[in-house]
Amino acid sequence: MIHDLELVLTQVLPIDPSFRVIGREEMDRCISDARRAALADSKDDFLLSLMRLMALPRNGHTRLIPNDAISVLPMRFLSIGSAVHLVAVKPALAKSIGDTLIAINGAPVRAIETAADQFLSGTGQRQRVIGSILFAWPKALERLGFTAGSSAIEYTMQSAAGHVTALKFETTDVVTGSIYYPRNEHGKPNASWSPDSFVEIKDFDELGLLISLPSFFDPCRGTLSDAMFGAARRVRSQPDSPLVIDLRGNTGGDFLKTLPLLDAITNGGGARRVGLLVDKFTFSAAIVFAALLKHRLGERLELIGEEMGDGLTFFAEGGSMELPDSGAVVRYSSAFHDWASGRVDETTPTEIAERVVPVRQLDLDRRWVIKSTDTRTFHEFCRNILSDLNT
CATH class of the missing domain: 3.90.226.10 (2-enoyl-CoA Hydratase; Chain A, domain 1)
Structure with missing residues (x-):
């Protein structure tokens, strides 16, 4: 995984303009954490450290996507409105589909979201979209301090009628993350959804x-x-x-x-x-x-x-890089967009700069x-x- 880290340091950070405003000391702290995890052969800790590094600019297009590289419990959570809902789960628990997540191991959802903030890129809304996977990722919950290394995780759920139930999972009951959480989260209950047409x-x-x-x-x-x-x-x-x-x-x-x-x-x-x-x-x-x-x-x-x-102001374009050893994907940016005040800079492609307008x-x-x-x-x-x- 040291090789993966070097790819990020040499081929991503130098070309992503969103990192220009991040202090060297703050970046070095995250890089050191990732390096320690890589040397310890702790893949989940390594990925979470990289997520924290890529989240520093708070730019939604710049992030680590761990979905293909991690194991999650067989459940799909989505942020719907201001609440987190269970929208897919293994067949034996299908009656809980649609219920609202209240707590994990007794910790309220809001407390978990607050603790996860440092690992998630972008605005609060972007974080609600990409952060749902953390609720089903046992190693992330352990890193955030909500499982204390226990062998089981209990989810407190509430139905639309107000009935409260508990779902308990063994931490070994896991599948590949991308089965329940697509790389580009579209918000549909079926993770494998793709549009039939563009219009x-x-x-x-x-x-x-x-x-x-x-x-x-x-x-x-x-x-x-x-x-x-x-x-x-x-x-x-x-x-x-x-x-x-x-x-x-x-x-x-x-x-x-x-x-x-x-x-x-x-x-x-x-x-x-x-x-x-x-x-x-x-x-x-x-x-x-x-x-x-x-x-x-x-x-x-x-x-x-x-x-x-x-x-309305963000960095985009860029591309994606597969990290060969960990299996994660790095999404990086290369161009400045400002549709609030209509600004461009040297990174904004000409064909886009010609159309940028101030929407406020x-x-x-x-x-x-x-x-x-x-x-x-x-x-x-x-x-x-x-x-x-x-x-």
Whole structure:
């Protein structure tokens, strides 16, 4: 694992501009911790030390992703609204799916989140997204001081009806982390979920359209562009119709390929109103999409949901590096984005710098977190939004 550490020190930290504001002493302390863990052949401690190092800039795109390299208990937690919910678990405990996590070994969830803060990158919302894995990672709970090296972990759960139950797991009852926690956390109960398409459109007749945009990540290089042009044609065919655009769970990708759809939504007679759905699983290029919509539409855009996973100022681009010995992944950044005040610097790519605008802030107009996965319930909510936008 010393080799993994050297890769981070020589090929990641020197090129990631988010580390420019971090003091040398603070970095050296984290590096020394990682080196000691590597020499002791303690992989989990090594990974947690690297997580702490990569979290120093508080930049959500810069982080260690341990999911493929660690063992977790067979349970999937997600932060939904302000609470942590169990959304998947081994079949014998399926009746607890949907319950809220109250405590682990008697320690309240909030206490665990506070202790975990130093290991998690980004804003509070980003931390709630990527931090859920820590609740199921026995070695992390031990490092945080909530298991005291015990051979079993007890989870206190509360149902929607208020019934409290206890789930107990042996710390040896583990699986690979990525089975329950994907690298790019999308917020769906099924960890292996991937979008069927880049665009889904539902016509609510005279009320308007619902446009779901689940992802802007295009590994096939071309499919996303085709989908955006197709959606743009549909939007232009109904130039005055209100729209509800769903960006929940969109973890980003290439916002430049979404510009044809942005143009179709915002160009025209200036009467169109748009409701934009976002949540803590909305990241990166999806946030840029939201920022550009706000800049162009102003008060004609209603932002609905909860705070997104990142703010308007961050470092992005960059790439990912597999650490060959530990099996973890390092996500690093290379470019500055500031959609709050419209600033760029020498790291901002020209094609992005040309489009950066000062949005100032993206305040929610309506707070809303849907806890039901029922499509009919969601469509009824969208119908009500469109009705409001029509008045």
